[in-house]
Amino acid sequence: MTDPRPLTLTVCGSGAMGSQIALVGALAGHDVTLYDIDADRLDVAIGELRTQAERRVTKGRISREEADAAFARLAVTTSLERAAAGADFMIEAIVEKLEAKQSLFREFELLAPAHCILATNSSSIVSSKLKEGLARPELVCNMHFFNPALVMELVEVVEGEHTAPETVARAMALAASMGKHPVHITREIFGFVVNRVLTAIFDEAISLAEAGIASVEDIDVAVRKGLGHPIGPFALLDLTGIDVNYHIKTLQAAESGRPEDGPSQSLTSLYEAGKFGRKTGEGFFTYDGAAQ
Ligand SMILES: NC(=O)c1ccc[n+]([C@@H]2O[C@H](COP(=O)([O-])OP(=O)(O)OC[C@H]3O[C@@H](n4cnc5c(N)ncnc54)[C@H](O)[C@@H]3O)[C@@H](O)[C@H]2O)c1
Known part of the structure; x- marks a missing residue:
């Protein structure tokens, strides 16, 4: 598995999951943009992430320099154009509503570079439901992190019929670069493993x-x-x-x-x-x- 660092990674949704996935990515050395439609949620997310990072510094799990460097690599935005510009990889962790996810995937694909992978962190919506209307369904998969994402090591990478093997390999490599243990789920099934x-x-x-x-x-x-x-x-x-x-x-x-x-x-x-x-x-x- 080739280490892909540093990637330009965009995380959509700054709730419980998205905010921590973004910090995991930044701590791992990726350039991360955290996007949300709600500016207040972004403020709350950054405040909570600073508290989490401070706790890790106090416990000696990371150095202050590592924490500071991670926050320097972590940008926030409510502009989808800015979130998609230059992205190599997008992980979606917005509200668990099919239509909201479908429209985000469509808009993001139009704005992002042609090689950008679109992954959903959904617990129940398989990526084949999100590929409709997309020009590049082969770049779409599930990447299922566990709560709390800063702590839990597993990521389920779920391959749909539309997903290219290269997309799976890139998603597995991204998860590994973030210090996670990815497992490859070879076809879509409700609840994954x-x-x-x-x-x-x-x-x-x-x-x-x-x-x-x-x-x-x-x-x-x-x-x-x-x-x-x-x-x-x-x-x-x-x-x-x-x-x-x-x-x-x-x-x-x-x-x-x-x-x-x-x-x-x-x-x-x-x-x-x-x-x-x-x-x-x-x-x-x-x-x-x-x-x-
Ligand atoms: N919470 C968990 O334990 C858990 C675990 C694994 C996976 N998941 C999945 O992760 C996803 C997010 O879950 P969560 O618990 O973090 O949700 P959450 O409610 O804490 O956060 C959702 C965030 O998405 C934002 N949002 C809503 N619509 C948006 C849009 N159109 N564009 C951009 N941002 C938008 C909201 O403002 C909010 O900040 C869901 O798909 C869920 O199934 C959740």
Whole structure:
């Protein structure tokens, strides 16, 4: 894998994911432009990134010089023309709405150099849905980072039927240059690899609990102590959000056309009761930590 540094990298969307992906890129020595339609979000993002960088300097993970150099390589803009000019690579991390992503991809392609790769960080939208109307679909793929992107090492690089092997190679090389571990997913599938494996664990844990085989507390203990997972499936469902997981299962059933892929009975009743997990103080557990 040839190290592509330094690239001119544009990250679209300065929310939870895009802002940290941008800093990871700048820390790795790439020239990064962070683009958002909302100037206030950009201000907030830069403030949060400075706090994160300061924490790393204090802990000795990076030097002050490295932090300063990264911020010197990181520009922000609300101008799409400026964001696309000279870009070698674009990673999109805007709102999870198909139409918004499609129009961004179309506009960006018109403004960017002809060799620029367009990658989406979407957790659920495959890049074949974003290639419509583009002149160069072979340069389009998914690059799925994990939250928090400053910390999590995995990047799933997903190849669509339209994606050129060279695009996959360039995306893998970019991820590696950012200090990440890329994995190549050779065709599009809902949830990619990590979220499919995680969903299978959630589904099995829920079905065991619903059948009365063991309590949610005991299933969590079994998975932690028996499999060495840092957190049990029910605590993780509560942490990531009952609502988020309910929507993922609803989307999965819509994509597969199989009603049995939809949300389970216990997930549905928690969702309908507004018990979304940690964020509402109650889900499978209540947050003094007791099981329901
Ligand atoms: N949050 C996660 O845990 C996570 C993990 C992996 C992947 N993702 C994916 O990353 C993407 C972003 O998620 P997030 O959690 O960072 O979202 P977020 O809501 O925190 O941030 C989205 C940002 O995009 C901006 N935006 C909206 N429309 C835009 C447009 N048309 N052009 C430019 N900017 C626009 C918003 O102003 C906002 O700053 C989604 O596709 C999501 O599926 C999220």
